[in-house]
Amino acid sequence: MGAAVGIVMGSDSDWPVMKDAADVLGEFDVEVEVDVVSAHRMPTEMIDYGREAAGRGLRVIVAGAGGAAHLPGMLAAVTPLPVIGVPVPLQHLDGMDSLLSIVQMPAGVPVATVSIGGARNAGLLAARILASGTDDDAARLREQMVTFQEGLRQVAREKGARLRAQRSSRVGFGA
Numbered sequence: 001m002g003a004a005v006g007i008v009m010g011s012d013s014d015w016p017v018m019k020d021a022a023d024v025l026g027e028f029d030v031e032v033e034v035d036v037v038s039a040h041r042m043p044t045e046m047i048d049y050g051r052e053a054a055g056r057g058l059r060v061i062v063a064g065a066g067g068a069a070h071l072p073g074m075l076a077a078v079t080p081l082p083v084i085g086v087p088v089p090l091q092h093l094d095g096m097d098s099l100l101s102i103v104q105m106p107a108g109v110p111v112a113t114v115s116i117g118g119a120r121n122a123g124l125l126a127a128r129i130l131a132s133g134t135d136d137d138a139a140r141l142r143e144q145m146v147t148f149q150e151g152l153r154q155v156a157r158e159k160g161a162r163l164r165a166q167r168s169s170r171v172g173f174g175a
């Protein structure tokens with residue numbers, strides 16, 4: 001089977017952030033494709049990518065960009081697929097510029113925006129979208145997601161236990 005999720009970014013300089021989306025989807029055995037597609041620097045290829053994505057078998061697009069981040073919104077304008085936008089922090093403005101560029105979409109053109117640098121959550125959201133289907137693969141993904149959530153719960157419980165143990169071992173004033 002071909003890739004179910006397309007992970008694209010405005011530049012290869014976004015990869016250290018965007019890699020987290022590919023990694024977590026790998027943990028869920030979801031096939032991905034990765035590429036650089038820039039709305040600003042290669043507008044015609046970007047439009048082609050968005051227009052052809054569904055026909056090529058992709059089911060979700062994760063798009064990351066920094067600064068004036070038009071890529072996720074422009075892809076959402078030309079594809080019927082769900083688009084998840086990842087604001088990539090650059091040296092200036094800490095990613096707030098990118099966050100606002102991605103999140104403030106006009107009515108009718110939704111982009112599911114994650115936090116600044118939140119590519120791992122973007123990958124997890126893509127997995128959840130795939131898991132909402134009615135096919136066998138969706139059922140497998142749902143099961144895997146429940147196991148993953150159980151792992152999170154376990155880690156949080158251990159954090160609480162550590163904190164409680166730390167406090168109970170302290171004696172004296174201010175403990």
Ligand SMILES: Nc1c(C(=O)O)ncn1[C@@H]1O[C@H](COP(=O)(O)O)[C@@H](O)[C@H]1O
Binds near residue numbers: 009064
């Ligand atoms: N925001 C966009 C778009 C776009 O939205 O089309 N294309 C490139 N970029 C961003 O420019 C930043 C700097 O890129 P370079 O490192 O290549 O100079 C990257 O974060 C990229 O996502």
